Amino acid sequence: MKLCLVITTRGNYAKVKSIIQAAENDPDVELQIIVGGGAILAKYGNIADSLTTMGVNVDRRIHFLVEGETPVTMAKSAGLAVSEFTTAFENLQPDVVMVIADRFECLSIAMTASYMNIPVAHMEGGEVSGSIDESIRHAITKLSHVHFPATQEAADRIIRMGEAPETVFPVGATSLDVIAGLDLDNLQPIMEKQASAGVGARVDLTQPYLTVIQHPVTTEYAENLEHVNQTLNAIHELGMGTIWIWPNMDAGSDGISKGIRIFREKHVDAPMHFFKSLPIEHYAPLLKNAQAIVGNSSSGIREAAFLGTPCVNIGSRQSGRDRSVNIIDVGYDKAEIKAAIQKQLDHGRYEENHMWGDGKAGPKILDVLKTFDFTIQKRICY
Amino acid sequence: MKLCLVITTRGNYAKVKSIIQAAENDPDVELQIIVGGGAILAKYGNIADSLTTMGVNVDRRIHFLVEGETPVTMAKSAGLAVSEFTTAFENLQPDVVMVIADRFECLSIAMTASYMNIPVAHMEGGEVSGSIDESIRHAITKLSHVHFPATQEAADRIIRMGEAPETVFPVGATSLDVIAGLDLDNLQPIMEKQASAGVGARVDLTQPYLTVIQHPVTTEYAENLEHVNQTLNAIHELGMGTIWIWPNMDAGSDGISKGIRIFREKHVDAPMHFFKSLPIEHYAPLLKNAQAIVGNSSSGIREAAFLGTPCVNIGSRQSGRDRSVNIIDVGYDKAEIKAAIQKQLDHGRYEENHMWGDGKAGPKILDVLKTFDFTIQKRICY
Amino acid sequence: MKLCLVITTRGNYAKVKSIIQAAENDPDVELQIIVGGGAILAKYGNIADSLTTMGVNVDRRIHFLVEGETPVTMAKSAGLAVSEFTTAFENLQPDVVMVIADRFECLSIAMTASYMNIPVAHMEGGEVSGSIDESIRHAITKLSHVHFPATQEAADRIIRMGEAPETVFPVGATSLDVIAGLDLDNLQPIMEKQASAGVGARVDLTQPYLTVIQHPVTTEYAENLEHVNQTLNAIHELGMGTIWIWPNMDAGSDGISKGIRIFREKHVDAPMHFFKSLPIEHYAPLLKNAQAIVGNSSSGIREAAFLGTPCVNIGSRQSGRDRSVNIIDVGYDKAEIKAAIQKQLDHGRYEENHMWGDGKAGPKILDVLKTFDFTIQKRICY
Amino acid sequence: MKLCLVITTRGNYAKVKSIIQAAENDPDVELQIIVGGGAILAKYGNIADSLTTMGVNVDRRIHFLVEGETPVTMAKSAGLAVSEFTTAFENLQPDVVMVIADRFECLSIAMTASYMNIPVAHMEGGEVSGSIDESIRHAITKLSHVHFPATQEAADRIIRMGEAPETVFPVGATSLDVIAGLDLDNLQPIMEKQASAGVGARVDLTQPYLTVIQHPVTTEYAENLEHVNQTLNAIHELGMGTIWIWPNMDAGSDGISKGIRIFREKHVDAPMHFFKSLPIEHYAPLLKNAQAIVGNSSSGIREAAFLGTPCVNIGSRQSGRDRSVNIIDVGYDKAEIKAAIQKQLDHGRYEENHMWGDGKAGPKILDVLKTFDFTIQKRICY
CATH class of the missing domain: 3.40.50.2000 (Glycogen Phosphorylase B;)
Known part of the structure; x- marks a missing residue:
């Protein structure tokens, strides 16, 4: 399985790290990594360079941010992202594209993949929040073929939106996987x-x-x-x-x-x-x-x-x-x-809470994807 | 109210014709008409020229189709559409954009408007069909602020997807409005x-x-x-x-x-x-x-x-x-x-069936839009 | 030497055919072939498919034509071509890009390569003609690092425009190479x-x-x-x-x-x-x-x-x-x-005339390119 | 005459200021001002806002810079500029577009206008310098219909490149016009x-x-x-x-x-x-x-x-x-x-030198443009 991970912010990296680690030891998974947008700008800390330094291969670096930081440039950037990811997916031919959460470019990515008949996997769908992210997140859900929400509550929402229950896997948040493996007391x-x-x-x-x-x-x-x-x-x-x-x-x-x-x-x-x-x-x-x-x-x-x-x-x-x-x-x-x-x-401090995951989401996601039987044609469940 | 109608196929025109007619007699509505994509190509019959001939003002003509007719060019066209509609909306500053049904460029248009904080009205949402249209249609629903499904059944689906019931108006199909007003026996x-x-x-x-x-x-x-x-x-x-x-x-x-x-x-x-x-x-x-x-x-x-x-x-x-x-x-x-x-x-012939509308959808839509209190921030209803 | 040939019309193919043939037998040359625009549309006869059938590897297929066939869509297509060729050159990293003649997309290609600090070779510069091609051809000359005009007269014009004489090689028209090798009497x-x-x-x-x-x-x-x-x-x-x-x-x-x-x-x-x-x-x-x-x-x-x-x-x-x-x-x-x-x-028939070349232009071009010492920084010679 | 001025850097503004001033008092000139690129970014000082504050109407604000500041993003930005300026020129329908000097986006602008059959006027052509600007400047010359070089030496070069002498006007540098009118001792x-x-x-x-x-x-x-x-x-x-x-x-x-x-x-x-x-x-x-x-x-x-x-x-x-x-x-x-x-x-200080102009270039340019008989079809003069 060629699994394409798309990283567009430094935050994204933490969310796919445990997947990258699990994939490295799995002969059945060929990772394709695309780093783009803010994640390859020096001013935000270039993740692509960090990955390369760490020996992780970066397949494509994609610039799609139109300077300006207004709603107009956000929309223009979203359009450019569609165009650029089309080329990347055409060249890389992934079996599945992983889309993370709800930033504006994530809808571009989900749209591009689904228009190209490439299955879309979506992490962190089904949540509720403010801002345009709320609309984006649910629109991505409607374009996605398999869902990895962080919580049971989010999974329930995804199913209520008409997604097939057998495509929804509440695995927990992958960002906690990384934390779970760290020495947290070394400042x-x-x-x-x-x-x-x-x-x-x-x-x-x-x-x-x-x-x-x-x-x-x-x-x-x-x-x-x-x-x-x-x-x-x-x-x-x-x-x-x-x-x-x-x-x-x-x-x-x-x-x-x-x-x-x-x-x-x-x-x-x-x-x-x-x-x-x-x-x-x-x-x-x-x-x-x-x-x-x-x-x-x-x-x-x-x-x-x-x-x-x-x-x-x-x-x-x-x-x-x-x-x-x-x-x-x-x-x-x-x-x-x-x-x-x-x-x-x-x-002072609170008790630890595991409603968002137990620190093992990444391997669970990989296990699902490796055997998942994707049907490109979606159909609302009511 | 500045209402922007976007026509990208000849079929679209029939679907907005009764709205255009109703708006012409309504001093409270300023129509903005964008014709683009297949609707301005000579080879498919240029709708923009037809409208102009009929005295209807066309505000923008937008080319966004990348030649090739493959999934790659469909995706590229969708990206270009986002970029082009951003400029059009920036110049025209509509109060609401009407998106029709479920073609690939319709998601581009809904995405662009919502990223620019312009309310999106959606006609013919909530239906079920095959092909990528199925995913597109529901994704547009999740980006839209007011919904005009053709049937009650479609309206029910939209609400089940988490849209606020007070934003869903099953007005019937506007395409029937035009038919209802014609001399149907003159061949x-x-x-x-x-x-x-x-x-x-x-x-x-x-x-x-x-x-x-x-x-x-x-x-x-x-x-x-x-x-x-x-x-x-x-x-x-x-x-x-x-x-x-x-x-x-x-x-x-x-x-x-x-x-x-x-x-x-x-x-x-x-x-x-x-x-x-x-x-x-x-x-x-x-x-x-x-x-x-x-x-x-x-x-x-x-x-x-x-x-x-x-x-x-x-x-x-x-x-x-x-x-x-x-x-x-x-x-x-x-x-x-x-x-x-x-x-x-x-x-031989069947009995006439009004499940898709009674031929008065256009005026109903206009009545809703004129008084609708748009909230840009959406929130799923569960 | 990684030589990138760009084919955007069926006519282009005839112009690079003898270069492809010469390169196939040359261990010092690695060909990169990009087919785009009209040359990959079924309606004009897909050159990329023909090449593949003939065993010639096509590295990239690039769609950049925006439908419409007006000056607006020609300009939009030229812009899209710049964007698309940027990605292709970024991925392929050619040592030199060959630009052919004077179509609108050729200026896009020359511009892209020169902005990316990739040397540009130009075939068929220095000629005089009508239409926008005339402006495009000379603008490409001013962006190019080595010139392969078809005639001595064209070479003289290129030098008069301020190009360094040591970068101008009047090798004849490559399209005649192909003809020279054919059985011309078999209809x-x-x-x-x-x-x-x-x-x-x-x-x-x-x-x-x-x-x-x-x-x-x-x-x-x-x-x-x-x-x-x-x-x-x-x-x-x-x-x-x-x-x-x-x-x-x-x-x-x-x-x-x-x-x-x-x-x-x-x-x-x-x-x-x-x-x-x-x-x-x-x-x-x-x-x-x-x-x-x-x-x-x-x-x-x-x-x-x-x-x-x-x-x-x-x-x-x-x-x-x-x-x-x-x-x-x-x-x-x-x-x-x-x-x-x-x-x-x-x-009736006229005598054959060799002012446009002797049928050996392709190998001559390759010989020049293999040893040419490119300087990215150009400087007008007066 | 509808004269379109394009400002893409703060430096550009100083170069067109005297033209704007002269045009304001001239009933035969309708100015169209486009501000784009770095000139509308807050981080470089937004010229569009300054102009608006000064009562000068800005017709379009165009974002075309793709973030990244590498040759790849420069090329991508150049492509985006072509696409964006096409729309602006289509909407504004200028009679002539003024292109300034030799930045990467200036070639995009000259290319766009000439492909759309809009005459191009070029300021500050014919100079010699380092970097890619050198190639860009001369390529713009070959796309331009009327030339306003700053010095006689530059004018001579433009003519040697094959431009018609009757299209070349060495008017001096417009940036000196502004300086000539200022109180230069008030710090x-x-x-x-x-x-x-x-x-x-x-x-x-x-x-x-x-x-x-x-x-x-x-x-x-x-x-x-x-x-x-x-x-x-x-x-x-x-x-x-x-x-x-x-x-x-x-x-x-x-x-x-x-x-x-x-x-x-x-x-x-x-x-x-x-x-x-x-x-x-x-x-x-x-x-x-x-x-x-x-x-x-x-x-x-x-x-x-x-x-x-x-x-x-x-x-x-x-x-x-x-x-x-x-x-x-x-x-x-x-x-x-x-x-x-x-x-x-x-x-210490040197003597003042007028080789670059006498401070009256702007009005001279306007006088030429108002009566210039543009021929869209160019033809090299040898």
């Missing part, structure tokens, strides 16, 4: 990495610290700038050491970046260190040992629950998503954010 | 048109005749050629006068065209006339008075049921679609096709 | 081919006959239709057997095709046979033995001069091009065309 | 601007200072980073106040940006201020009063000569370009750069 590497990577002060992680990731919410430049300002100032007033991770490219990420740059000019001595991206080997211990994860990353919902780390979730980006008890939801308001962080600091 | 124009348009013998429509439309089934050139050959020979052996309408552009239509061309070289005197396309004003009386409609056009399912015309439906293209009693389904086999036509000739 | 294959390919009457080639190729002149549909009508009627009135070869795809070829189709409906018994395309093995004997070649093909100027066949050259398409004495130039007028054909019939 | 605005825009220390411009602009040389990331490091350290060792202007987007600008960012992290107190871009009203006085302009900007060659400002020109980017006596050319070496700056400091 030394990330301590040292601050010397050579990222910008800002060097944060002492033996002391209580926060981790922040704040993505734009697919809207206005000015609004995103204002949102990040509220968070920056909340964190700054608390005065705790903070590791801040740059947002993904997305319509609006310019506003976030601008906010961070202006803040840094003014507060050159703030105890904050900013990374463009972190490999999961560094990120997971960082998340595990943080006093809290702040922002709107899905890792605050999912990985933090798995690890028991408190989360302050800001704004609408994760709204509707199934969640554990480790989360306090707040709006885009400095005072509110600050108060919620304080409350989490007072509470 | 004179189509009789005369044979002298100046199309190729082949001139068929006497005062005698019993057949109508044929056979589309490719999105697959192999050779297979489509074989399919059309079976139909051509079945018809030829029956020896009845036949009006044959050329297929839409689609991956595979080259095979159909080739089959017809070869047949015509060999049977230059066969009593068949071939049109590239017919306006609904000519097509509806032709369908109404035919002894049977043969092939795999949706008009055999829907318009023929509305009119009571017998239908011989060939192959898988319409499989799964709700249907009335006027249909005999057959495979791609000359003998089987011939026998089914004979059976319909013996049976 | 049997083309006689027989009429039974199985093309449409129209079967023409007896043992009797005096004409050959016609008429391309659109990159302008209006209606104008091209009128032009071809004049030619069709001139030929028809002469009543001679005629082999007519369909035009290349180009903005305007729809008009030509339509004219031919209408004519054929009316004159079903005219002694004309129409081929979509002919391999050079069939075309060369046909040209050699024709009473005259009529139309606006460059083969009337070049190959006909080499063979001594009289030519009636219609309209502006070949204007400005260097020419031998075998040509009578006429306008788009039935009477004028008819009179000129009659004059050529009266004159 | 107050740029002094104040440092408080609100850009990053870094605030530089006192009443003291001797340097101005630096260093673009990538279309090659390797690492090489560009090394180049900029040499310059940064040379300037730093001199210790003078410096206004540094960010490079244009181009394959390689990531390397330059990275170098600057790393330098700033290390030398937070260096007396340097970094602007993303400056309007010519601020840039011209800055250039006029600088002790020297350092780097590889064309403004060091041209505007600095016009103003008499000493220039230290680094590397190959401007090589081959006609130049005045104000320039010292150096390699990418810290010591060499430092020595050359010192030499210019010792020398």
Whole structure:
């Protein structure tokens, strides 16, 4: 079986890592790896180069992002992605294409494969969230031939949408597979990495610290700038050491970046260190040992629950998503954010929760795909 | 309200005609009309030119078809469509975009509009059929903000897929609106048109005749050629006068065209006339008075049921679609096709059936859109 | 040396055939063959399939033609070609790309390669002609690193344009190489081919006959239709057997095709046979033995001069091009065309002329390329 | 006359400003302004927004840059530009399109217009320089219908390339028009601007200072980073106040940006201020009063000569370009750069030189265009 994995963000990589590892030891699986979009840009941390360094073969590098970060360029990028992935699939002739979650280019990829009569496998479908991701995720479900949702609840939704139950496999989230295999208490590497990577002060992680990731919410430049300002100032007033991770490219990420740059000019001595991206080997211990994860990353919902780390979730980006008890939801308001962080600091760590998976999703997915009898023609089940 | 109608096939035009008429008398509606794809190619009958001649303003003409008619060019065309419609929507700034049914470019259009935060209205969702259209149709549903299915059954499916019931309006098929307003017993124009348009013998429509439309089934050139050959020979052996309408552009239509061309070289005197396309004003009386409609056009399912015309439906293209009693389904086999036509000739006309609408769908759609309170952020209802 | 040949029309194939043959016996040359555009469309005769059948490996098939055949779609196609060839060159990593002559996509190809720092070799530069080809040809010269003009006169022009003399090699036209190696008096294959390919009457080639190729002149549909009508009627009135070869795809070829189709409906018994395309093995004997070649093909100027066949050259398409004495130039007028054909019939064959090459251009080109010391940075020589 | 100006970099704006001003008072000219590429990205300073603020209507904003800044993305961007400009020209129907100089997208624009039978006017052709610009510039000349070179020497080259002498108008550089009309001794605005825009220390411009602009040389990331490091350290060792202007987007600008960012992290107190871009009203006085302009900007060659400002020109980017006596050319070496700056400091200002124009080019261009009799069909003049 030629299984094509498509990686378009650094986050995607963590989600396919355990599949890559399982495939490497499996003579029945020929992996094809395409890295594209933000995942091959130096400014977000080029995943293709990292993979190559690690001895993993990258079959295609695909640029499809049209500069601009507005809804117009998002749509143009989506169109370009369709065109580019068509060529890649034509050349590589995969037996199945794995599409991850719900970013705008993922619908392009699912569309391209299905138009070319190539079966589509979809990870992390059936969830509920805010923003255009919500529409994209379910549209991908309707184009996909086999589904690997992270939770039973998501699997139930996929079936209710009319997908055949025998095509739905709630295997858990693959991102937890990677975490499950790591030494989560070793903060030394990330301590040292601050010397050579990222910008800002060097944060002492033996002391209580926060981790922040704040993505734009697919809207206005000015609004995103204002949102990040509220968070920056909340964190700054608390005065705790903070590791801040740059947002993904997305319509609006310019506003976030601008906010961070202006803040840094003014507060050159703030105890904050900013990374463009972190490999999961560094990120997971960082998340595990943080006093809290702040922002709107899905890792605050999912990985933090798995690890028991408190989360302050800001704004609408994760709204509707199934969640554990480790989360306090707040709006885009400095005072509110600050108060919620304080409350989490007072509470301390939570119990680990396995609703999102047991750390063995990757091998399960591979086992399903190897024997799955794909029918290209779909038919709604009612 | 700026309502953008997108017409990409001649069939689309019949489906929006009653909306255009209703909008012309409505000061609250500003129509934006985009004609693209097959609908602006001379070889399929340029709808944009027809509209302009009729005094209807065409705002944009969009070429997005990459020549080749393979799955690769279908996918490339879909990508190009996204890119081109992005520019059109950016320039026109519609309040809502109307997407029709389930062709490959329709998903491109729905995707583009939704990525640009423009509400999407979808006609003819919720149906069930074969081919990639099945996946496309439901994916469009998941991207759409308001739904105008043709039947109650389709409306129910849309709601089961998780769409909010208050966004689903089973108004009937708009294509029937046009038919309802026509003089269906006047065959004179189509009789005369044979002298100046199309190729082949001139068929006497005062005698019993057949109508044929056979589309490719999105697959192999050779297979489509074989399919059309079976139909051509079945018809030829029956020896009845036949009006044959050329297929839409689609991956595979080259095979159909080739089959017809070869047949015509060999049977230059066969009593068949071939049109590239017919306006609904000519097509509806032709369908109404035919002894049977043969092939795999949706008009055999829907318009023929509305009119009571017998239908011989060939192959898988319409499989799964709700249907009335006027249909005999057959495979791609000359003998089987011939026998089914004979059976319909013996049976004669059926009673008219309104399961697909009462001929007033267009005005109903406009009434809904004018007052509909669009929420860009969708959320699955379970 | 990895030499990438790009074939985008059937005519291109004849121009690279002797290079392919020479390369097959040369261990120092690794050929990369890309077939695209009109050359992979069934309706123009798929060259990629022919090559594969002949055991020649086709590395990439590239669709870049946007349907429509207007200046807008020509420009869109040129843009798409840039995007598609970028991917192909990225994957294939050629050492040099061979660009042929002056079609619209050739500038796209030269531009793409030069932007990617891949040396460009250009065949048939330095000539003078009408239409947009004139601008395209010289623009390609300014992007190319080594030049293979067909004549000394063309070589002189290239040098006058500021190209370094040591990069200009007047090797002759490669299309003549193929002809030089053929049995030019065997008309049997083309006689027989009429039974199985093309449409129209079967023409007896043992009797005096004409050959016609008429391309659109990159302008209006209606104008091209009128032009071809004049030619069709001139030929028809002469009543001679005629082999007519369909035009290349180009903005305007729809008009030509339509004219031919209408004519054929009316004159079903005219002694004309129409081929979509002919391999050079069939075309060369046909040209050699024709009473005259009529139309606006460059083969009337070049190959006909080499063979001594009289030519009636219609309209502006070949204007400005260097020419031998075998040509009578006429306008788009039935009477004028008819009179000129009659004059050529009266004159009979001309002496063979080698101003366009001696039939050994292909091997000469390969010899140059194998040792050429490419400098990517160009500099005008004054 | 509908004159379409295309602005794709901030530098372009200065080059068309005097044309815009002249056109505003001319009832015979209807301006169409397209702003695209780097000129509409916030990170380079959005020119479209500036124009709108100034009351100049922007007809289209076109995103065509594919993220990545490699030769592959440059080529992809060039292809996308062709596609996007086709739509813009189709909608705007200009009578003539003005193409500026020699960036990669300029060839796309010239190609698009000429394929659509729209006359092309070209500014700043006929010059000689390094990099791919050299090829691009001359290829654009071969596609253009009227030429506005900056110098007589450039005009002579254009004619030698085979362009008709009556289409060549050496009007001088339009960028000097703007400068000629400014108050060049008022440094107050740029002094104040440092408080609100850009990053870094605030530089006192009443003291001797340097101005630096260093673009990538279309090659390797690492090489560009090394180049900029040499310059940064040379300037730093001199210790003078410096206004540094960010490079244009181009394959390689990531390397330059990275170098600057790393330098700033290390030398937070260096007396340097970094602007993303400056309007010519601020840039011209800055250039006029600088002790020297350092780097590889064309403004060091041209505007600095016009103003008499000493220039230290680094590397190959401007090589081959006609130049005045104000320039010292150096390699990418810290010591060499430092020595050359010192030499210019010792020398002081030069005499003003008008070889590049007298400050009245814009109105001259408009006068020519208004009465020019365009012939779409070009023909080489030998």
